[in-house]
Amino acid sequence: MQKFFFLVMVLTLILKPVFAQHDENCSGCHNLHDAKAPFSMAIKPDTTIINPYTKEKISGQSAICMGCHNGSAGPEIDMKKTHPVGMKPNPDKVKVDTTLLTKTGIFECSSCHDFHPSNTKYKYLRVDVKPENLGLFCALCHASKRQKNAPIPSLE
Ligand code: HEC
Ligand code: HEC
Numbered sequence: 001m002q003k004f005f006f007l008v009m010v011l012t013l014i015l016k017p018v019f020a021q022h023d024e025n026c027s028g029c030h031n032l033h034d035a036k037a038p039f040s041m042a043i044k045p046d047t048t049i050i051n052p053y054t055k056e057k058i059s060g061q062s063a064i065c066m067g068c069h070n071g072s073a074g075p076e077i078d079m080k081k082t083h084p085v086g087m088k089p090n091p092d093k094v095k096v097d098t099t100l101l102t103k104t105g106i107f108e109c110s111s112c113h114d115f116h117p118s119n120t121k122y123k124y125l126r127v128d129v130k131p132e133n134l135g136l137f138c139a140l141c142h143a144s145k146r147q148k149n150a151p152i153p154s155l156e
């Protein structure tokens with residue numbers, strides 16, 4: 001029995017970083033003295049995935065996120081089935097607040113998610129919504145598609 005608890009303890013210690021990457025310890029994602037990528041990232045970005053919208057290999061921030069969300073850690077995201085990222089939005093189709101784009105004007109994972117542990121909202125989204133009113137979040141950029149008179153969320 002004691003051996004069993006010892007095993008559980010060891011496994012908990014080994015697996016802990018895998019289950020708590022967006023936590024307050026920062027070290028799941030950042031490594032200050034042994035960085036694998038810019039922004040002192042602790043993990044190697046996955047640059048092997050083709051972005052279906054650009055037909056090019058992903059780079060920058062999507063590649064960092066996919067370094068884990070490619071199935072290595074956390075919920076797996078399939079780029080082939082994901083909302084567009086990694087491109088400049090077409091202003092005729094969608095209105096994106098420029099503060100949500102990267103410095104070079106690219107729409108990224110962080111245009112929708114603020115993945116830092118300081119964000120306590122549902123799925124780290126930038127607007128405080130629940131699965132029941134997710135449409136409110138969509139209206140942040142797709143206001144023309146929303147139900148008549150439905151509110152447009154603000155980013156404060
Ligand atoms: C889930 C992964 C993750 C965690 C956890 C995380 N970061 Fe980050 N952090 C990133 C990524 C990815 C970037 C690059 C942002 C970009 O592409 O603009 C970044 C960028 C930064 C930057 C530089 C850019 C900026 O926005 O100022 C700072 C500073 C930073 N993180 C601090 C922290 C601190 C402090 C913590 C812990 C409290 C933390 N991070 C936890 C992923 C993470
Ligand atoms: C070092 C690995 C790692 C990196 C890098 C990383 N994540 Fe995660 N992510 C995880 C893990 C593990 C979980 C599940 C546990 C948790 O929420 O911390 C997760 C969970 C999530 C969730 C779901 C949260 C929930 O409430 O269910 C979202 C959204 C997310 N990540 C977005 C991102 C985005 C966007 C990036 C890139 C900016 C990113 N992650 C980078 C490991 C990572």
Ligand code: HEC
Pocket residue numbers: 062065066069074075076077082083084085108109110111112113123125131134137
């Ligand atoms: C257009 C906005 C948008 C963009 C861009 C976006 N996401 Fe999300 N993401 C969402 C929403 C909304 C949810 C919650 C969906 C739900 O609960 O039905 C979500 C959920 C997630 C989850 C949790 C999935 C789960 O099973 O719980 C992860 C992980 C995640 N996103 C990662 C990413 C990564 C990595 C990228 C960039 C490659 C990205 N997201 C780009 C809007 C976005």
Ligand code: HEC
Pocket residue numbers: 083084088089090091093094096100107111112134135137138139140141142
């Ligand atoms: C932060 C801004 C933002 C949010 C929030 C957002 N989108 Fe988008 N959406 C975009 C951008 C940018 C595009 C790409 C437009 C282009 O083609 O240039 C897009 C494109 C789309 C497309 C067309 C995809 C394709 O293959 O051409 C659909 C459908 C869509 N979004 C649905 C949603 C839904 C549903 C939500 C809410 C769950 C949502 N979006 C939230 C910015 C956003």
